[in-house]
């Protein structure tokens with residue numbers, strides 16, 4: 001069975017069983033979602049993430065039975081990537097009940113999908129359920145349901161929080177609860193009568209979580225207003241299992257990338273299995289991150305992207321010293337060809353550009369850095385940080401290079417150096433606007449002022465319910481997130497664009513004021529003001545009007561252009577949903 005068929009089978013099955021299919025959320029959660037679980041998360045790492053507010057009780061606009069295929073990135077296991085089953089990027093098939101069905105129906109649906117749709121013989125199934133502790137009782141309800149479906153008692157294991165509680169880190173805040181996991185026997189011959197969860201031939205394929213609690217910030221549990229079901233099945237792993245593969249890399253979701261890597265590096269897969277798997281995983285994750293607007297940088301999501309690309313580049317160099325930026329560019333297409341539903345031609349080109357620039361930059365220092373590594377007799381955290389600063393070597397790369405020499409690094413020391421440095425650069429740039437600007441180049445500043453005009457124009461055309469939810473500006477485009485509950489019509493998009501261009505043409509003057517907060521509020525300044533100013537705030541007004549009114553007035557630290565006329569002409573090239581109630585617009589300045 002190929003990946004396309006498996007995705008379709010899953011979605012069709014749940015649709016047939018009264019679920020509404022929802023789209024995959026971005027790999028980068030919105031600000032609101034990043035904070036929803038009370039712990040800041042960099043990436044969407046499970047299907048339930050976009051649903052946190054709804055698991056907590058908010059009604060979901062699409063109903064209370066949902067299913068989807070969610071793109072996920074998890075970097076906690078990055079060191080294990082390259083073995084049979086670990087990836088940083090994967091897709092998760094999931095179904096949810098938001099206060100609708102509970103354990104009985106959830107288990108029945110999982111069982112039916114496995115045995116009837118995927119035709120997995122019951123003799124090859126084993127189950128684990130929660131053993132019980134001070135937070136929740138032994139889950140006999142789930143065990144009994146599995147037994148009623150024909151699973152033998154010996155094939156059911158009772159395990160503690162480390163295995164049967166979600167989130168896996170049981171001290172995480174937010175919605176949580178016990179879970180039941182499904183395993184498939186992948187060994188030769190018939191499965192052992194008794195389930196041994198430690199035997200690696202039993203592969204875990206699906207997890208049904210019964211989310212009935214919320215872990216509060218003080219660590220205690222409270223019951224959620226509703227009982228929810230949250231399930232997750234890793235697409236790559238399931239695909240490997242049903243195709244009788246002993247690892248996730250030899251399915252149609254990776255094999256063509258691996259072939260391309262071998263072709264570009266002129267080696268065989270058998271020769272360099274592990275590094276080739278790492279390159280293939282990291283390039284895939286990078287392509288998806290760039291698609292979701294992550295740009296390589298030294299912070300947050302951008303830093304993870306940079307590390308993935310550089311680690312892949314180092315592996316490639318160690319295999320073939322002649323590699324340059326071209327092979328990486330061609331690997332992008334080998335990824336996007338597998339996922340036509342996620343990429344269009346335009347996005348492929350811009351991803352190729354980003355990958356090629358980032359690899360090109362690193363390639364220049366990589367060789368010198370490796371020569372330096374040869375000379376170092378004893379590594380420590382500080383030297384590791386110097387290698388990062390001077391040659392751009394991510395921590396993982398340095399760690400691996402020295403592990404090959406039998407040396408370990410003190411990671412805490414590296415982290416301390418890293419943080420000290422970030423602190424210094426923060427101090428150096430304090431006083432300047434940091435929110436969402438890539439840099440302070442002329443073109444970025446133009447985009448910044450255009451963003452203010454866009455915010456006001458959206459409010460003029462769509463109404464005062466429009467508020468900024470996020471903004472991200474690069475030298476190529478602006479991206480603006482705002483509250484609005486439906487897709488814009490083509491005519492609305494055009495009107496917004498025309499209004500912004502009119503205000504640019506009017507060549508309005510831009511004023512900067514630092515005034516008391518009360519006064520700014522009285523003037524109806526809008527926008528996000530999360531800056532902790534003492535009592536005065538910084539605001540920007542565009543186009544003074546009679547009686548001190550401005551066309552646009554926003555809380556902002558700048559910088560901005562002096563007159564709007566210099567911006568040129570903007571064009572909105574994309575409008576899409578970020579999550580429910582939040583839209584995203586991309587615009588660029590026509591040259």
Ligand code: SER
Pocket residue numbers: 045046047048094166207208209230231232233
């Ligand atoms: N949230 C659970 C998981 O990620 C089930 O979807 O395993």
